[in-house]
């Protein structure tokens with residue numbers, strides 16, 4: 033259903049201004065003094081791929097998607113932590129795991145000392161009052177057949193918190209006032225289809241705060257809204273945070289809003305946090321090559337200033353078969369020997385090259401190298417056999433020519449040996465390692481550019497070494 037633009041005439045009340053009393057009540061203590069609300073350690077959420085159970089029955093390992101793959105951070109009361117990353121980096125899965133909506137495969141999520149990962153559904157339920165989620169699409173979040181009073185008050189009914197109609201009504205009125213849906217009487221009997229997108233998201237916020245939560249996970253809460261109301265919703269969230277002493281995890285792919293909204297930012301890539309730190313530090317002096325590339329790709333508001341759109345080359349790899357070593361190495365412009373080069377990188381390089389070649393040259397090279405399937409199995413050493421009609425010297429000659437023509441291509445830094453052996457060509461890569469999060473300036477980054485190197489190899493595609501538990505506090 034298309035969202036209605038929120039016109040100035042629309043009966044959206046502005047949330048009452050924050051009063052002196054509010055300010056006094058919420059004068060923040062320095063972040064370091066505030067209590068830790070959430071402590072996440074070595075968290076993993078893996079999903080079995082369809083068909084993998086059959087695979088397991090017949091002895092296969094069963095393929096899994098590593099949606100969250102060894103995440104550590106802690107969150108202090110009153111903080112706003114941004115989870116930022118491209119689509120598929122695991123932000124939503126992490127957010128859902130924090131609320132117990134998806135069960136972790138491994139690791140801990142300690143909320144006020146209790147490990148949510150270990151709690152039964154029955155013991156999780158009362159905690160859900162304190163932990164709420166706001167989703168991207170307010171239309172999908174509101175039942176179209178419920179009026180706003182019923183929808184916003186529904187969590188009270190579910191949690192049996194305000195039994196009487198009158199009390200429930202009062203609590204709904206209070207929540208609608210908090211989110212600026214005023215005059216309240218005009219909204220109580222409305223249905224979602226009567227509201228604009230921004231108004232619907234306000235109603236969703238009202239429903240989230242009615243239980244008096246402490247932590248709110250907001251998953252792209254403004255991305256489906258009209259541009260003109262996005263800032264208003266973020267401002268509302270900041271006001272609610274002040275008044276109600278909330279803590280936020282803000283999930284977004286939009287660095288510009290993260291800069292405005294968050295105290296700290298965690299950059300996610302393929303289920304990992306690759307950089308985490310205070311928002312100012314991340315924006316002023318990013319450390320991880322991925323963060324740098326993301327920041328360079330943020331659209332420049334002033335069109336007269338031309339900024340290179342330097343998004344990392346290639347696409348996010350398949351989370352079911354992540355690259356060996358550092359997951360970002362195939363896209364990294366500054367990758368070097370120890371970053372985890374392997375057979376699949378050579379296939380990607382050859383295929384990318386062939387896309388750009390004219391038909392005759394392409395046919396010639398393909399007729400030399402032949403079948404690339406041997407490169408599909410992740411390995412640090414591979415033997416390429418020539419196609420029928422050509423010899424190993426031809427294959428070696430071709431690869432050597434490619435390397436000499438483009439010595440700055442990061443992949444060639446990772447090749448340790450390239451030579452004819454028997455009837456094939458051996459390509460050996462330097463063995464890589466999986467970088468851990470470690471201090472880099474004012475932030476923590478998982479990148480071999482920031483020694484000391486102290487990492488576990490991921491050469492078998494198995495579990496990587498965990499990052500420093502709680503190290504990102």
Ligand SMILES: Nc1ncnc2c1ncn2[C@@H]1O[C@H](COP(=O)(O)OP(=O)(O)OP(=O)(O)O)[C@@H](O)[C@H]1O
Nearest residue numbers: 079097099117118119120121122123124125126351
């Ligand atoms: N229920 C599921 N079953 C199998 N795979 C899943 C499931 N949920 C998520 N995934 C996979 O896990 C990975 C992370 O997905 P997730 O939605 O958490 O990423 P995201 O960063 O939130 O992406 P987006 O911004 O597109 O929402 C992806 O590869 C996704 O395909």
